[in-house]
Amino acid sequence: MSKKDTEIVEAGRRKAWTLGSVNPPVFHTSTVIFDSVAEMTAAGRKSHEIMSYGRRGTPTSFALCDALTTLSGAAGTVLYPSGLAAITTAMLAFAKAGTKVFIADSVYEPTRYFADHVLAKFGVEVIYYDPLIGAGISKMLDDRVSVVVLESPGSITMEIQDVPAIASAAHAVNATVILDNTWATPFYFDALAHGVDVSVQALTKYVVGHSDAMLGSATANARAIDTLRRQSGANGQCAGPDDVYLGLRGLRTLLVRLARHQESALTIAKWLQGQRRVAEVRHPALPGAPGHELWRRDFTGATGVFSFVLEEENEAAITAFVEGMRHFKLGFSWGGFESLVMFYRHLSRIRTATKWTAGPVIRLQVGLEDVDDLIADLADAFARYEAVIENH
Numbered sequence: 260m261s262k263k264d265t266e267i268v269e270a271g272r273r274k275a276w277t278l279g280s281v282n283p284p285v286f287h288t289s290t291v292i293f294d295s296v297a298e299m300t301a302a303g304r305k306s307h308e309i310m311s312y313g314r315r316g317t318p319t320s321f322a323l324c325d326a327l328t329t330l331s332g333a334a335g336t337v338l339y340p341s342g343l344a345a346i347t348t349a350m351l352a353f354a355k356a357g358t359k360v361f362i363a364d365s366v367y368e369p370t371r372y373f374a375d376h377v378l379a380k381f382g383v384e385v386i387y388y389d390p391l392i393g394a395g396i397s398k399m400l401d402d403r404v405s406v407v408v409l410e411s412p413g414s415i416t417m418e419i420q421d422v423p424a425i426a427s428a429a430h431a432v433n434a435t436v437i438l439d440n441t442w443a444t445p446f447y448f449d450a451l452a453h454g455v456d457v458s459v460q461a462l463t464k465y466v467v468g469h470s471d472a473m474l475g476s477a478t479a480n481a482r483a484i485d486t487l488r489r490q491s492g493a494n495g496q497c498a499g500p501d502d503v504y505l506g507l508r509g510l511r512t513l514l515v516r517l518a519r520h521q522e523s524a525l526t527i528a529k530w531l532q533g534q535r536r537v538a539e540v541r542h543p544a545l546p547g548a549p550g551h552e553l554w555r556r557d558f559t560g561a562t563g564v565f566s567f568v569l570e571e572e573n574e575a576a577i578t579a580f581v582e583g584m585r586h587f588k589l590g591f592s593w594g595g596f597e598s599l600v601m602f603y604r605h606l607s608r609i610r611t612a613t614k615w616t617a618g619p620v621i622r623l624q625v626g627l628e629d630v631d632d633l634i635a636d637l638a639d640a641f642a643r644y645e646a647v648i649e650n651h
């Protein structure tokens with residue numbers, strides 16, 4: 260097997276799909292025309308490799324699926340029109356009425372909304388667990404559990420989970436293990452090798468990497484792929500050809516970009532540790548961060564998103580901090596080339612298994628700009644913050 264940097268350049272580039280060019284064409288199609296019944300039947304049987312109908316895939320999507328499957332050491336990949344569609348469809352594929360679905364308390368909030376408002380409606384019992392529970396989860400699990408959902412690090416609060424311990428407890432009761440691996444990507448956390456059955460990516464983030472498309476994927480092992488494919492197909496899930504193309508294009512440069520995101524984010528995280536108004540920096544690569552030892556054990560890198568906790572619960576001061584930044588723009592999402600800032604004042608409202616008692620949280624997505632410019636931008640933000648607090 261080649262090294263990762265080589266694989267990411269070469270994966271998914273079959274001549275049958277690229278027709279000899281470096282990249283596959285973008286197929287805008289619904290209907291495929293066949294010359295014979297035999298040809299039509301053969302295409303239908305291999306619809307994740309041969310075009311049979313637009314919804315079932317084209318050489319553009321086959322190439323991206325094949326690349327993600329290869330790079331994740333998986334059995335197959337299904338694409339979705341967004342990351343949220345990927346995680347929710349994966350949950351729906353394995354949950355059943357009368358069973359329990361366990362979800363990490365630190366999960367992406369829309370995932371939680373889907374569980375509470377859609378899964379629950381179909382008679383699935385939704386239970387949240389402490390993301391840092393580790394092997395202790397086995398005491399909560401029984402043979403009525405169908406799915407265990409993890410996200411590591413958790414959204415906003417950045418807890419790293421003990422994925423192998425939780426996965427083995429889940430497998431002991433025959434549950435399917437689904438991980439949202441968007442932050443680490445398959446390159447900084449090898450999900451399937453750590454016991455995950457279905458690894459979900461909001462490709463919208465680092466893989467697309469340029470804030471210009473919505474796209475999701477679920478990559479599964481041999482145990483889970485058939486169910487995932489059938490159930491996603493039954494839901495009519497597929498992604499638009501231009502977005503799929505942008506995902507494939509972004510993938511080729513992902514490792515180069517991640518290295519820069521990683522380096523700048525770590526520099527900024529360390530700088531933040533020296534700021535007097537910062538109560539805590541939650542970056543998995545920093546000693547003392549929640550789950551840091553697990554990050555060291557299981558991950559091969561850190562990406563560009565992390566958060567920090569401010570000392571003061573002062574709305575006007577936080578607003579002054581995040582408004583008027585020159586480089587860190589205020590916006591949802593992350594993973595593009597540009598830096599972003601977000602703030603969260605009411606985390607306690609989106610937790611049920613654990614309590615969030617620390618102060619307001621600011622999350623940064625550290626982009627590809629010069630790191631000194633980014634630090635200067637943050638220094639000015641702290642000055643604005645300080646000025647509001649001192650005027651009180």
Ligand SMILES: *Cc1c(COP(=O)(O)O)cnc(C)c1O
Pocket residue numbers: 341342343344346367410414439441442461462463464473474475592
């Ligand atoms: C953004 C995000 C998603 C959803 O992805 P979309 O493409 O925006 O639907 C899912 N999980 C995590 C962890 C995310 O950050």
